Amino acid sequence: MAEKFLSGDEAFAEGIRLACPDVISAYPITPQTIVVEKLSEMVEDGSLDAEFIHVESEHSALSCAMGASAAGVRAFTATSSQGLLYMAECLYYASGGRFPIVMMNANRSTALPWNIYGDQRDSLSQLDSGWIQAYAENAQESLDLALMSYYIAEHKSVSTPFMVNLDGFILTHTYEQVDVPAPEQAKKFLPPYETENKLDLDNPKNMAFSAGPDTNYIFKYKEHAAMLRAIPVIEEAEQKFAEIFGRKYTGLLDQYKTEDADYILITLGSIAGLCREIADSLRQNGIRVGVVRIRYMRPFPTEALAEAVQNAKALAVLEKDISFGNEGTVFTNICSALQGKNITAPVYDFIGGLGGRNISHQDIIAIFEKIQSGTANRVNFIGIEEGENT
Amino acid sequence: MTEILWLGRGGQGAFTAAKILGAAYALNAGCHALAFPSFGPERRGAPVRAFTKLDHKPISDRSETEKADYIIILDDTLYSENLKNLLKSGGKILVNTRQAQAEQILPFDGDSLAKELRLPVVNTVMMGALAGVSGIVSIENLHQAIQNYMPEKIREKNKSAVQKAAEEAAAL
Numbered sequence: 001m002a003e004k005f006l007s008g009d010e011a012f013a014e015g016i017r018l019a020c021p022d023v024i025s026a027y028p029i030t031p032q033t034i035v036v037e038k039l040s041e042m043v044e045d046g047s048l049d050a051e052f053i054h055v056e057s058e059h060s061a062l063s064c065a066m067g068a069s070a071a072g073v074r075a076f077t078a079t080s081s082q083g084l085l086y087m088a089e090c091l092y093y094a095s096g097g098r099f100p101i102v103m104m105n106a107n108r109s110t111a112l113p114w115n116i117y118g119d120q121r122d123s124l125s126q127l128d129s130g131w132i133q134a135y136a137e138n139a140q141e142s143l144d145l146a147l148m149s150y151y152i153a154e155h156k157s158v159s160t161p162f163m164v165n166l167d168g169f170i171l172t173h174t175y176e177q178v179d180v181p182a183p184e185q186a187k188k189f190l191p192p193y194e195t196e197n198k199l200d201l202d203n204p205k206n207m208a209f210s211a212g213p214d215t216n217y218i219f220k221y222k223e224h225a226a227m228l229r230a231i232p233v234i235e236e237a238e239q240k241f242a243e244i245f246g247r248k249y250t251g252l253l254d255q256y257k258t259e260d261a262d263y264i265l266i267t268l269g270s271i272a273g274l275c276r277e278i279a280d281s282l283r284q285n286g287i288r289v290g291v292v293r294i295r296y297m298r299p300f301p302t303e304a305l306a307e308a309v310q311n312a313k314a315l316a317v318l319e320k321d322i323s324f325g326n327e328g329t330v331f332t333n334i335c336s337a338l339q340g341k342n343i344t345a346p347v348y349d350f351i352g353g354l355g356g357r358n359i360s361h362q363d364i365i366a367i368f369e370k371i372q373s374g375t376a377n378r379v380n381f382i383g384i385e386e387g388e389n390t
Numbered sequence: 391m392t393e394i395l396w397l398g399r400g401g402q403g404a405f406t407a408a409k410i411l412g413a414a415y416a417l418n419a420g421c422h423a424l425a426f427p428s429f430g431p432e433r434r435g436a437p438v439r440a441f442t443k444l445d446h447k448p449i450s451d452r453s454e455t456e457k458a459d460y461i462i463i464l465d466d467t468l469y470s471e472n473l474k475n476l477l478k479s480g481g482k483i484l485v486n487t488r489q490a491q492a493e494q495i496l497p498f499d500g501d502s503l504a505k506e507l508r509l510p511v512v513n514t515v516m517m518g519a520l521a522g523v524s525g526i527v528s529i530e531n532l533h534q535a536i537q538n539y540m541p542e543k544i545r546e547k548n549k550s551a552v553q554k555a556a557e558e559a560a561a562l
Contacts, residue, residue: 005413005423005539031429117429138450169429170452175409176424177416273450356429358453 002180008171011139011178012078012104012164013038015146017048018186019102021076023068025053025061030116031168032080032106039076058083062090062103069099070207072198074150077101080168081108081122088126094161095130095223097208098197100153101161102146103131107269107320108168109355117356118168119320120269124297124329130223132162132230133297135268137254139178142166144247147181147190151237154193157229167270167320169356181245189244227299234296252301254293257283258308261290263371266309266334267318268294271359275318278364289368300333306341314346314371318364320353327379346374352382392526393455395476396440398464400433403513406540407462408440411517414527414535415444424449437468444526460484460524462516464500484520484559486512496523496562503558507551514548518555523562529553 006014013035016024024043026036042048051068055061058079065075079087084105094101105123109115123133132153136142145164153162166172199207211219231252238249256276258264265275272293279289292308294301309315315338319330326332331349338347350367352359363382370376377386394411398404405427412423421444428439441455457478463469466487473483474494486500498519500512509515514536521527532552536545 003416005409005416005425005535116431169426173429174424174426174452175412176449177422270452274453277451360453361451 004178004180005175006139006178007034007173007175008136008139008142008166009034009106009173010038011143012146012166013042014178014180015143016076017042018181018183019076019147019150019190020048020074021050021102022073023051023053023065023075024077025055025064025068025075026077027055027058027061027079027083029058029080029083031108031118031172032078032083032104034172035078035104035106058087059090062087062094062101065101065103066090066094066097066099069094069101070097070199072193072195072200074154074193075099075101076103078104078106080106081110084122084126085110088129091126091129091131093208096219098159098223098226099161100150100159100193102149102153103161103163104146105163105165106168106172107165113355115355116168118170119354119356120165120167121321121354123163123165124321126163127298127329130160130227131298132160132227133165134162134295135165135297136171137270137272137293138171139174139176140247141249142171143178143180144241144245144249147186148237148241150193151190151240152230152233154195155230155233158226158233159195159197160223160226160230165269171270179247185244189240231299249295251304252294252296252299253304253308254295255308256291256293258290258292258312260288260311262288262313263316263368264290264292264309264312265316265318265364265367266292266294266305268297268330269320271318271353274359274361275364278361278368282365282368287368287372294330297330297333300337302337302340305334305337306343309338309345310341310343312345314348314374316348316350316367316371316376318350318352318359318367320351322351322354331379346371348376349379350376350382351380357383391443391445391449393458393478394442394444394520395455395458395461396442396464397461397468398438398440398513399468400436400438401511402464403511404438404464405440407513407517408442410514410532410535410539411520411527412442412444413539414531417531417534420446422446422448424452426452428454457481460520462520464512464516482523484516484523486516498555498559498562500555503555504551507547507554509547509551514551515555518552519559521552522556522559529556
């Protein structure tokens, strides 16, 4: 194990080196580019024994990774924003084909207006694509998820592709200390990929086939059931990870001072740290607040979330996303989960950070003030008063 | 938390200095650092900012620094009086310039030292000057971080730059 000063992108590339994929196919796009650059350098200098295929588009990047996975080997790709949208067709092929590919997505705004900065509209638009979706908070978690994602995706009971999301720039381009495990340790954690879901001349089978109305629904049900089976596998992976590397993770979500909290803010990604700092400062003024960070949007933490917020008086969702004409997608998912658990505390949606706009200390304090006083709207755009800028 | 705001122009290595400083500080047990550039498209010659945050506990606030302990200016044409509003009380602006000292402003002739050492940019010179002025990080740590994160052929020159700048700036 060595401590290094790395950006989120670099840390993720180190994690992928430790996971030893056989094939990497990718097309560079800001702010993911550094991951692809680093991996190509590792392949070039021989420290990563993989086939690096520089394809001509994101559609091809994932198609190529699927081909590799169908040949029975471990595959990796990475993208961002418009790149993710361009490969959208292939996302469904990969999940339907049950190819346990890992992809890093650098969360970035979607055009138009064109913008390279971070928000989460790209990956959240693909929640229904059948991929496991995790959101990292810092560079260490990024590296650790690179390793854990393969363990979970390739688990026999799961066999589902895995998208790890890093906030563009705020996480991908920020340098911090990261423990980089030794390759021997990584080998102890992650077994080699073995599958029967491959092209095998000795044992030929039909792959990537058609299924009509008589059987199609069974395949879809199986995808759903496999995604739900990922929940205990995530727990298993984290236990094994803690035993080997000494770092503990907390499953589908992470809780901070929620036990006695009257007001809880629920968010995801790299903004959670600032939210926890604000929670501490508000607690010094006697206001009992807590923070929930959703680590996995798929499978969704329905049970864990309901348990975490059951005693709160009011809840805020802070998300870098909007589904036009409705509300934030994270908010929709949360409200649905809580309604099923008969939690009746009011929930308010706060849309912030779109196109990379800074979410300040004061913005987060204002969220807590508004949900405490009950003056928030159901859906609130941070920085825009109702009726403005229409 | 100690916060440092770097101002430079694209190509001057402001972010490299921000990163090396963070890496150097983080070498000490129990010390934590974050370093990041102003985000977005990069253009040579355009004004750029970079940030280093240093603390004795893990740093979870990833937002841009609003008030800095030190502002380091690599090109004095980027100086404006308004920058003083971005300083914490007692904060200082360290400028690469031949102009005279003024309130809250520490002038350091980084260009001359860089020229003497045949360095094309002043980033590590000003980083050394910061170490000399503030003592927030040791020269040994800066040398180790240069060793770890700079290309081999420019390491020794930059180590000398840090050393000499720190010695000269200690008098400020």
